[in-house]
Amino acid sequence: MSEYLVNIEHERLSFFTPAGEVKALNDVSLHVSEGEVLGIVGESGSGKSVTAYSLMGLTAHPGKLLGGTLDFNGHRINDMSEKEMQKLRGNEVAIIFQDPMTSLNPVYTIGNQIREVLKLHTDKTKSEIQARAIELLELVGINEPEKRLKQYPHELSGGMRQRVMIAIALACEPKLLIADEPTTALDVTIQAQILELMMELKDKLGMAILMITHDLGVVASMCDHIAVMYAGNIVEYGTTDDIFYAPKHEYTKGLIRSIPRMDSKEHERLVPIEGTPVDLLNPPKGCPFASRCDSCMQICLREKAPVTFFSDVHYTSCWMNQKAELEGGSKK
């Protein structure tokens, strides 16, 4: 079908709430190659998690896929039954969640929860499963694995629990690991350890990672490509260097500006992006970022910007980049 491991084309997804249709994703397209790390950044509600969840068929209740195609590892996710999805989840694609404190079931041992996924997706015998569980805990850097397997989640620290979550996710050596803000709930030193561990395991196991985060520091250090999302749209896509050194969309520029800098002077204020996120119940007609944009033009309020390509992989949807073309066009 395609050379990509993940290929999402023109995905549209809405949540049908009592208050109305919340347009969570408006025409999202992205792709991930094997072994690639793609970062999706954006603020809360921009649709980054929704995109990833829909790929696993984990879209929460009032959510509905309205259009587009999702391909993963030769499967057309749109057409798959729940039963087929169950074979995929935890096996070919796995996920680690934001909060390790609540993502493990408190009434079962760590061992039980790791073995569970192995029992489900492999034909291993009981002793092989146990051996694999120990191996997995060693892999994610947990000492005394045999003892840990018998412990309950509440007996482990947050960082440990996230390691256990990673062990569960990697149990069946998935092709794709989705990491949904894996370090947000952890303190900074543990964050670094977990990210380092993920990169190490990526190199060892050769899986692709879809890294969802609002922390630009995380994507800078880890990702090959970055997709910047805003209000259910991918507003800019490019390599990590493109995004950090040559941002083209006004929102991306704002994000980069808002990062605290090592070389900033004392008492220098951070530069925030003014305004509030758009209401997805009534998304604006034109560019979703227009109301917060410093360079907003009249056309931004009226129409969605077309995609401008700067290279094969770097593109954005912003009228500012069409300006030259438009002005040139009007002269003709």
Next chain:
Amino acid sequence: MVKYILKRLGMAVVTVWLVATLTFFLMNMVPGGPFLSEKAVSPKALKALEAKYGLDKPLFEQYLTYMGDAVHGDFGDSLKQRGRTVSGIITSKFPVSARLGGMAVLVAFCIGVPLGCISALNRGKIGDNIIIVIATCGIAVPSFVICTMLMYVFGVRLGWLPTLGLSTWKHYIMPVLALAFYPTAYITRLMRSSMLDVLGQDYMRTAKAKGLNQMVSLFKHALRNAILPIVTYMGPLLAYTVTGSFIVEKIFTIPGLGSEFIGSITNRDYTVIMGTTIFLATLMVFMNVVVDIVYKLVDPRIKLK
């Protein structure tokens, strides 16, 4: 664990003693006495009766005597039911109430838990609404109404079930249903809210993300967490229900312990009041210890100290 149980038993003794003491003095503060009746009793006869049962002595002395005997397992004779000891009344009537109550609790658990789960899984849909309406009725409608309606429909109209006594298994159906009605409704609602809470937890999403099907994630991951509030409720419920219900026993003319509770109070049958109260208190305290231990077995986070 053993240390914990011993500690709890020690506390239980104190609790029961407090309950007994409080009941003893409150009971004596209430106007009236066991030998006052509409037919005037001659002062001489009254004196003689009071002397026989030791009621003429100062209250504190009576209390000491009673407690002394109670510690030795002697709860005295009934003041009104001639020739019967309090222990005799309890041992003959408790099994009847316990059988009925035990069945009722079992029914309530076996119906309430699945119903609550079904309701939670179909939240907001028609099935959920129907269950919630019925459960609310079950909590709101008093048991004498339930009893009467059951009797009218199944006993009188349809003639399927006998309405009095407990001689065959058929006799058990209506009283057990009547007793089970309220707890079933309560457990259903409790289970529903607890299940809804658990279904929204992150670990349920983890279970789904692992590729588990809905049944496994429900039975393995959700049920064990969601059942905890039910466990808490089951202890006191069991203690209350097995000691009988005054209303249900009166309506179906069942010779159970429930009628003794109320009967003894209206009759000022001091020894029976004390006996039944201590019995219920002991059972209640015991059930609470059992609940704590079960809790520990279900949820490893609980530490018994």
